Amino acid sequence: MRFVHLFFSLISLFMAFALFFYFIFPFGEIRFGAERNPEFSVGNISTEMQFYKNMRFSNPEISYKIENNCSLEKKNKMKRAFDYMTNLTILNFYPVNGNEEITVSCEEKTKPSGNGFFVAGEGGPTKIIAGDNFYVIFKGEILLLRDSKCENPNIEIHELLHVLGFNHSQNKNNIMYPVSDCSQTIGNEIPEKLNELYSFPSYPDLKIGNVSADILGRYLNINLSVENIGLKDSQSERIIIYADGEKIKETKLDGIKIGEQLGVQITNIFVMKIKIENLKIIVETDSNELSLENNQITLTRLPD
Incomplete structure (x- = not known):
């Protein structure tokens, strides 16, 4: 009798252990696929007028320095060219003594080589970062070698517009025509394009991509990337994960510079529910962004 009692006690203990083991470490794997979310796009505002689409500095407040090797x-x-463009557009050019965004020089030996380059002519961007919506200009240089007999600063405006990303025009009457003439004017199209390009505020724009997720037993593993496709470096933010509407994990996301991408691995997230149908990943921010549409992504359970 005691043997029978011991036998059933062992059976009960084994079943309890088996149930506990299955609860903590259930067999099988669940995979998830990402749904495509709508993405923020500004289109190609500058059409064929610029070297690349939507070229602009991060901020409409743009600093410059004119080197001492330039004549008075x-x-x-x-300076008149900078003032002219400031009055004509929403841009504001201001002088600084160092760490400028636009450098103006007047000596041939200052022409950049190696790490620096002119996109065209004697003026242009020398540091650009490409993003989904904007080609962000960080540095530009103007080299003034020719003396101009024009009363207006046509050559200076021409080179400044190169720094702002504008290509040559085929219109002989336009100031961006390759051959300079004192009668050329800037027209309306370039100022309108500049005002439209710089109408977007200087915010970051975080975008979730390259997401994969699976559940092994009761442990959820997620891999994703977060890219800053905006106009400003992002601050430290938060990644929050929901399973069927219930928050299951929150983790810190480090700040990301313009044009850079950060890979994120979140592993061994214990889940109480085995049959999760949907996962939602959100980059939650207290800062302004160009768009919040690409800050989240939904993943759906794939068929077995």
């Missing part, structure tokens, strides 16, 4: 006349004409 060239300095004055360059």
